[in-house]
Amino acid sequence: MLADAFFAESYKFLRMRSTLFWGFGAAPLGYLLFNLALDTWLSLRLHMPAEGETGRAMVQALGLGGNAFFQIFFAAGASSLFAGEYRWETWRLLTPRNSRLNLLLAKFLVYAVASAATLVALAAAAVIHTAYAALLFGHMPTLGAGFAAPVAGVFLASWADVLVLGAFVAIIAIASRAANGALMAGICFAFAQGIAMALVHPWDAPWRWYAALPGMDAYLLRAWASGDAIAPGIFADPARVLPAALILLAWIVLLTGAALVRFQRQDLPRE
Amino acid sequence: MKGAALIEAHELSKRFGAVVALDRLSLSIPAGGVYGILGANGAGKSTFFRLCLDLLRPTGGTVSLMGARPGDTANRRRIGAMIETPRYHPFLTAAQTLTMLARASGVKEPDIGRWLARVGLGEAAHRRVHHFSVGMKQRLGIAAALVARPQLLILDEPTSGMDPAGIQEMRALMRDLAENHGVTILLSSHLLDEVQRVCDRVAIFARGKLAAEGRIDALLAGQEKLRLLAAAPDALLAALGGRGHPDGDGVLVAVTRGEAPALLRMLVNGGVDLIEARWVGGELEKFYLEQVGHAG
Numbered sequence: 357m358l359a360d361a362f363f364a365e366s367y368k369f370l371r372m373r374s375t376l377f378w379g380f381g382a383a384p385l386g387y388l389l390f391n392l393a394l395d396t397w398l399s400l401r402l403h404m405p406a407e408g409e410t411g412r413a414m415v416q417a418l419g420l421g422g423n424a425f426f427q428i429f430f431a432a433g434a435s436s437l438f439a440g441e442y443r444w445e446t447w448r449l450l451t452p453r454n455s456r457l458n459l460l461l462a463k464f465l466v467y468a469v470a471s472a473a474t475l476v477a478l479a480a481a482a483v484i485h486t487a488y489a490a491l492l493f494g495h496m497p498t499l500g501a502g503f504a505a506p507v508a509g510v511f512l513a514s515w516a517d518v519l520v521l522g523a524f525v526a527i528i529a530i531a532s533r534a535a536n537g538a539l540m541a542g543i544c545f546a547f548a549q550g551i552a553m554a555l556v557h558p559w560d561a562p563w564r565w566y567a568a569l570p571g572m573d574a575y576l577l578r579a580w581a582s583g584d585a586i587a588p589g590i591f592a593d594p595a596r597v598l599p600a601a602l603i604l605l606a607w608i609v610l611l612t613g614a615a616l617v618r619f620q621r622q623d624l625p626r627e
Numbered sequence: 628m629k630g631a632a633l634i635e636a637h638e639l640s641k642r643f644g645a646v647v648a649l650d651r652l653s654l655s656i657p658a659g660g661v662y663g664i665l666g667a668n669g670a671g672k673s674t675f676f677r678l679c680l681d682l683l684r685p686t687g688g689t690v691s692l693m694g695a696r697p698g699d700t701a702n703r704r705r706i707g708a709m710i711e712t713p714r715y716h717p718f719l720t721a722a723q724t725l726t727m728l729a730r731a732s733g734v735k736e737p738d739i740g741r742w743l744a745r746v747g748l749g750e751a752a753h754r755r756v757h758h759f760s761v762g763m764k765q766r767l768g769i770a771a772a773l774v775a776r777p778q779l780l781i782l783d784e785p786t787s788g789m790d791p792a793g794i795q796e797m798r799a800l801m802r803d804l805a806e807n808h809g810v811t812i813l814l815s816s817h818l819l820d821e822v823q824r825v826c827d828r829v830a831i832f833a834r835g836k837l838a839a840e841g842r843i844d845a846l847l848a849g850q851e852k853l854r855l856l857a858a859a860p861d862a863l864l865a866a867l868g869g870r871g872h873p874d875g876d877g878v879l880v881a882v883t884r885g886e887a888p889a890l891l892r893m894l895v896n897g898g899v900d901l902i903e904a905r906w907v908g909g910e911l912e913k914f915y916l917e918q919v920g921h922a923g
Contacts, residue, residue, distance in 0.1 A: 357733060364731035371718050445714040449771065452680045452708050453732040455700060624682040625643065625674075 361454045361462035369437065369466050379433020380470045383426050384477035387417065391485035399492040408495070410486045411503025415582045417482035418507065421475055421514025422574050424550040430471055430518045431542025434525035437467055438615075439535035447627040460619050464526065464612060471518045475511055509581025516604045517574035521546060523611035530618050533627070546571075559590045566600060570607040573600035633658040633779060633811050634679060638688035641674050641835075648674040650835035651688060656828075661805050661812040663822040663843075666832030667919055672815045673711055675832070676783050679813075680708050692779065704732055707777035709785060713768030717757035721748055721767050724756055725774050732775035742770040747796060761788030769797065773804075780804065781813045786821065794818075798825050823911040831918045838918040843911060851909025853880045853887055858900035866897050879907070 370376070398404050420426045441447045450459055483497075490497040524545050529538035549571035556565050558572055558579075566573055577600055579585070580592035634656040641649040649671045656662050664672045677683040678690050681698035695702050715724055722739050729737035743752050746766040751759070756767065765788055772780055782801075786794045802825060804810040816822050822829060823843060830840040839846060856877040857863035863878050864871050871878040882890055884906075891904060 360730055360733045364727045367723075367727045367730060368716060368719065371716075371723065373718065440716075444716055446716060448677075448680075448682060448708075448710045448714065449728060450731055451682055452706060453703055453728060453775070455698065455703075456681075459731075621684070623684055625677065627682075 357454075358458045358461055361458040362465050364450075364454075365459075365462040365466045366469075369470070372436065372440070375433055375436040375440075376470075379429060379436060380474045381477070383420070383429040384474060384481045387420065387478055388481035388484060391481070392488055395485055395489040395492060399489070408486065408490060408498060409500035409503075410483055410497050411500035411507060413482035413486045414479040414503065414507050415510050417478040418475055418510040418514050419578050419582070420478055421471075422517045422571060422578060424546040427518065427521055427546035428543055430474070430521055431525055431539055431546060433470060434467055434522040435529055435535045435538035435542060437463055437470075438522075438526040438529035439533070439538050442529070442533040442627055443535050445627045447624045451624065456620050457616060460526075460530075460616055464523070467522045467526075468515075468519060471522060472515055475514055475518075479507065479511070506582045510578050513574045513577035513581060513604075516577075516601075516608065517571060520570045520574075520604065520607045520611065523608055523615060527611055527615040527618060530615055530622065558586050559593075563599070566596075567603055570604055573604045573607075576600045577604070632656065634690065634692050634813070636675070636678075636688065636690045639675075639678065639685055639690050640687035641671075641678060641683060642686045647835050649678070649685075652832075652835065652837055653688075654830055654837055654840065656811075656813065656830075658811050659805070659809070660827035661801055661814055661825050663826035663829035664813065664815045664832065665819070665822060665829055665915055666815075666838075670832040670919070671835040672832055673783055674835075676708070676710055676781050676813070676815070679781065680706070680710065682710070704734075704775050705778040706781065707772035707775060707779070708781040708783075709765075709768035709772045710781070710783045712761070712784075712787070713764050713771070715756040715759075715764065715767070718755065720753050720755050721759070721770075722752040724767065725771060728771050729774045734775050737774050739774070742774050743767075745773070745800070746770045747793070762790060762793055765789055766793070769800070777810065779811050779813065783815045784817070785814065786816065786818065794821065801825055819910075819912040819915055829911070831915060833919045839914075847909045847911065847914055848883065850914060851906050853882050853890070854878070854903075854905055854907045855880060855894075855901060856903040857894075858902060863894070863899050863901075866894055866899050877903075 441450065487497040521542060525538045525542040528541040529535065532538060549569050552569055553572050553575065558575060561572065576592050576596055580594065580597050585591050632655045636652050636654045639649055639652045652671070652675070664675065666672050674683065678685055679692055679697055690697060693702050693705065719727065721743060725737060725739045725742060740749065740752065743749050746769050748763060748766050748770065751763060756764070759767065765785060769782065769785055772782065786797050789797065798821065801812050805812050814822070814826060826843060828842050829846070831838040854874060854877050855863060860876065860878060864873065867878065867880060871880050880890065894901060
């Protein structure tokens with residue numbers, strides 16, 4: 357059953373300290389430490405307060421899920437998770453016990469939960485550092501009005517963004533049977549999208565660009581949810597929101613499906 | 628279930644590029660007892676096991692386990708396996724490894740301590756597997772194969788890397804599982820003496836094909852002879868008539884195990900002073916080497 361495979365996978369995952377830290381813990385921790393240091397520096401040297409509204413800071417922190425640099429960490433976690441059984445030659449222990457479909461779906465679920473937890477941790481880090489910054493100046497931190505919907509929307513868009521990345525890393529890990537190959541492919545995927553998005557104007561890009569670049573769909577959704585301008589004076593067109601969400605979903609489903617099909621047909625002569 | 632075919636392979640083939648690992652192999656393995664799969668390195672034993680366990684897909688032919696194809700959901704929990712040198716997640720302890728594998732099999736409350744004690748790893752339960760010796764990894768592999776209480780146990784070289792005491796323990800464990808718990812064991816080993824002691828039937832693979840198959844006693848029938856040593860060899864030869872042939876200071880007699888008591892009684896009643904009677908020439912090794920074409 358899938359529940360058994362998920363329990364086994366999460367039991368194992370929670371003991372992979374290196375993957376837990378570098379894949380899913382280092383980004384929020386680094387973000388928190390950097391911002392605490394920045395807040396302290398701003399307060400001690402410049403005597404100026406940092407970002408005040410907690411809700412706004414949470415939206416900005418959650419938006420880092422679409423940042424190519426932060427996606428390196430998600431790619432590292434995904435490559436370790438999906439290529440681990442090839443690296444340790446341990447599929448022989450697992451595939452006689454549960455179906456391949458369940459075993460791989462369990463990995464996707466663990467990645468989905470772990471990446472969601474990382475985004476939550478990023479938001480929590482934003483709460484901590486804004487509270488710290490406010491207290492440095494003797495203020496109480498403020499949440500800001502109507503913060504819940506933007507936070508939830510940006511969270512979902514960033515989560516979908518890192519799920520696409522995870523599914524891409526998964527299919528490369530299965531095809532190459534190598535963690536390093538999957539990690540490199542994931543990093544290239546993240547940065548190639550970042551470069552392509554910098555070359556295209558998201559506000560007037562044709563649909564084929566939105567179809568080809570899932571990161572651009574996530575960017576549009578984040579901008580729409582947060583109410584931020586995507587260019588000076590230009591805001592996300594609400595008519596583009598639903599198609600962008602569907603494109604992101606299609607990317608997740610297609611990449612996950614391709615990984616499942618590839619794994620179902622794969623010979624495991626060594627693993 | 629005893630006597631019915633547990634595993635059926637029909638014209639089973641597996642190629643890896645130009646290499647033919649299994650070549651139209653047909654084999655029926657009955658339920659019950661310990662069944663040995665023998666063959667040189669590269670003969671196709673591990674490939675056969677991996678096909679049975681859904682780790683590989685056949686190039687041709689079919690294989691079924693308990694009437695279903697490999698990977699059948701209902702069958703998975705009835706099969707335990709240890710394939711080649713066991714590999715583990717290096718960051719888990721022995722107890723964590725078994726807990727994780729038991730749960731992957733759908734076993735909610737595995738008796739981890741009991742299985743680890745059964746294979747002699749009780750005191751190493753909370754040590755990381757990464758630090759285990761090869762023999763300890765083999766023991767853990769057997770515990771992992773048993774943790775879901777399977778009806779069919781597939782063990783590929785289970786005693787490789789074990790010390791003599793460990794080999795003896797594993798032999799006793801296998802016989803106990805087969806005789807007292809109704810587990811059918813499919814065993815591959817290069818230790819032919821070990822196989823002869825523990826297995827009821829064997830199949831010999833040679834270059835991906837089935838070279839011989841059957842009960843060990845039936846395969847070796849006609850190969851073993853009774854060697855007699857008497858105080859007066861001439862009197863012994865005379866009493867045997869044409870059935871005895873001199874062999875050093877003794878006499879070899881071509882006789883079945885069933886006929887032996889009557890023959891010995893006849894010789895003693897005939898006044899021959901027997902010093903020793905023992906079976907020779909019935910080693911599985913000799914038969915095996917003949918089958919795989921390496922006999923001197």
